Amino acid sequence: MSAALQTLAEGVSLKGNLASIGYGLAAIGPGVGVGIIFGNGTQALARQPEAAGLIRANQILGFVLCEALALIGLVMGFVYAS
Template sequence: MSTLAAVTGDLKALGSIGYGLAAIGPGVGVGIIFGNGTQALARQPEAAGLIRANQILGFAFCEALALIGLVMPFVYGS
């Protein structure tokens, strides 16, 4: 019985490590979105409203992926 508990604890630890590694993707995506948005604003300041709207939309999609990744271990872990 204690062996099963140890294996379950190890799998939960691996899930935490996996989510930590998976969070790198949205972090890089957000950096790319805002980096390129800043360049676009510097090149065409008159399009600031459109660029900013697209930045916020891209940010929301990236963060949604991160939040889904955070919730999935709890859904499948039960």
């Protein structure tokens, strides 16, 4: 009986570890996306400062969409680990 419980505990631990690795990999995409959004937004603000309001609004919208992907990746790790 003890061996069966130990095998079960190892399986659960492995699932949790794989979920953590999966979330780490899933966070790469939104991280790159946020960097591109704010990098290009800074360039756009430098070129056309009079359009600051529109550029910032688009930056925030893009940031929110990228971070939603990261949060979905975090939640999926918990869903598949259980």
